[in-house]
Structure formats: structure tokens, C-alpha cells
Amino acid sequence: AKELAEEIPESLYLHPIKSPFAINPLDLPKTENRDHAVTIAIDILLSIFKEVLRLMESAVNVKYLLQVLLRFFYSKTDSPTMKDLYEAVLLLRKGVLAIDINDDVWREQVEALKKLKTQTIIAALSRLEPYAHDSLLISLTSQTTLDMEKILSPGSITIFSIPKADLGENLSRLIASTVVMKLWFEVLARARLGKERTPVFLIIDEFQFVADLPIIDTILSEARKYGLHLVIAHQHTGQLSDELLQSIMTNCGVKIVFSVGGQDIK
Numbered sequence: 001a002k003e004l005a006e007e008i009p010e011s012l013y014l015h016p017i018k019s020p021f022a023i024n025p026l027d028l029p030k031t032e033n034r035d036h037a038v039t040i041a042i043d044i045l046l047s048i049f050k051e052v053l054r055l056m057e058s059a060v061n062v063k064y065l066l067q068v069l070l071r072f073f074y075s076k077t078d079s080p081t082m083k084d085l086y087e088a089v090l091l092l093r094k095g096v097l098a099i100d101i102n103d104d105v106w107r108e109q110v111e112a113l114k115k116l117k118t119q120t121i122i123a124a125l126s127r128l129e130p131y132a133h134d135s136l137l138i139s140l141t142s143q144t145t146l147d148m149e150k151i152l153s154p155g156s157i158t159i160f161s162i163p164k165a166d167l168g169e170n171l172s173r174l175i176a177s178t179v180v181m182k183l184w185f186e187v188l189a190r191a192r193l194g195k196e197r198t199p200v201f202l203i204i205d206e207f208q209f210v211a212d213l214p215i216i217d218t219i220l221s222e223a224r225k226y227g228l229h230l231v232i233a234h235q236h237t238g239q240l241s242d243e244l245l246q247s248i249m250t251n252c253g254v255k256i257v258f259s260v261g262g263q264d265i266k
Contacts, residue, residue, distance in 0.1 A: 001161035082131035197227030
């Protein structure tokens with residue numbers, strides 16, 4: 001990434017430590033209607049919990065908890081953070097969460113939250129904990145410093161360096177997944193607002209690192225109509241699930257194969 005940035009002086013080079021950037025995944029999306037934006041934002045949060053934080057589809061109580069709290073935060077601000085959510089869940093567990101809204105429906109929902117099982121609270125806390133205590137992750141998700149419109153504009157080149165050597169495997173995967181999902185949601189927003197769908201190319205090296213995001217299959221099958229195109233690179237097909245490999249073979253119009261071995265020969 002660094003060598004590419006040096007070869008392309010007009011590019012924007014981003015590294016979590018050496019050239020810091022930040023993406024708040026909970027920024028209220030751009031829509032023509034605020035209530036609609038809140039609905040989309042909640043859907044994005046639940047997608048993050050499912051895709052990145054591996055929340056099971058059956059965890060309905062955790063989803064309810066997140067929906068109620070996030071709707072409350074959006075009544076106060078357009079940019080709540082994951083740390084805000086963690087602190088609210090923690091207060092709820094201690095029984096001291098106070099939501100200052102004079103509304104009977106809100107009061108009923110807060111009372112319902114207080115009756116949730118400890119297991120539900122801990123499931124949410126365990127997934128939010130890094131966002132509240134890892135100083136690097138806090139700085140990376142507390143605000144959005146990237147101009148996404150500029151990044152999506154024709155001729156713009158942005159290079160993300162997310163090395164495991166500097167960040168560790170879990171944190172680098174978390175950041176890489178956030179970048180991929182943020183870009184996907186931005187091209188959806190662009191279409192939603194009726195803006196021109198100029199081509200955007202997302203090039204992912206070491207693709208297997210984010211290949212387990214379920215949303216990748218959706219992107220592969222639907223991204224083209226939103227003007228998003230993928231270039232993905234990895235070492236061998238055994239790094240991918242059979243379902244994802246089938247999706248790649250079906251949706252990728254151009255395939256470049258270098259030296260192969262093992263099952264890949266067939």
C-alpha cells in the first residue's frame with residue numbers, strides 16, 4: 001500500500017496509526033426523510049452486529065435492545081458512537097439507565113429493556129466492549145474524518161493500509177470490514193438520493209480476510225447496478241467457502257489465474 005501511494009502521488013494514503021482516519025459506522029445516513037434515515041441506520045447497526053461482530057440471527061433480544069437504544073440516541077444526535085451504546089447497555093445492566101423522554105411508549109420500552117435477561121445484556125456488552133476500551137478503536141470509530149463524496153468521485157484514489165503486524169488480526173479484520181461495509185452503504189445512499197452512479201472500483205488484496213462477511217455475497221450479486229465494481233485477490237480457492245466461491249465464479253466476468261496447485265489445478 002505504501003509503495004502504491006508513493007507511485008501515485010495524487011492518491012490519499014490511509015493507515016490507522018501512521019496516517020490516521022476515522023469512520024463512525026453509526027453516522028445517520030443521507031436520505032430525504034429523517035425517520036427513514038433512522039430506520040436505515042438501525043438496519044446498518046444490526047448488519048454490523050451480524051456481519052462483523054458475529055451476532056446470531058436468533059438473538060432477537062439483543063436486536064431489540066440495540067434498536068431501542070439507538071432510536072433514543074438518534075432523537076438526540078445524528079452521530080452516536082459504539083462507545084455510547086456500550087455505556088448505555090452498561091448503565092442498563094446496573095439498573096440506572098435513565099432516558100429523558102416524556103413519552104409513554106419510550107417508558108414502556110425502557111421498562112421492557114430492564115427486564116431482559118443478563119445473558120442478553122452480556123451478549124451486547126461483549127461485542128461492544130472493544131469500542132469502549134481499545135484506544136485505537138475508539139479514535140477510529142468516534143467520528144468520520146473521511147469525505148466519502150470525494151472518495152467516490154471520478155479520478156479519486158484512496159489506499160487503505162490495514163496491516164495485521166501493526167494492529168493484530170482481530171482489530172485489522174474489524175477495520176477492514178468496516179471500510180468495506182461503509183463503502184457499500186455509501187453507494188446505496190448515492191442511488192437512494194438519485195445521484196449519478198459513476199463507477200467505483202473496490203480493490204481488495206488478501207480477500208479471504210473479509211470473505212466471511214455474509215454481505216460480500218450480496219455485494220457480488222448486486223453491486224454492479226449501483227456502480228460498484230470489485231477486484232478481489234487471494235491465494236487459493238480453499239480460503240473461501242463453497243457458496244462464496246460459486247458466487248465469485250458466477251459473478252466475476254474476468255478471472256486471472258497465476259500458478260496453481262492442489263485442488264485448484266482441477
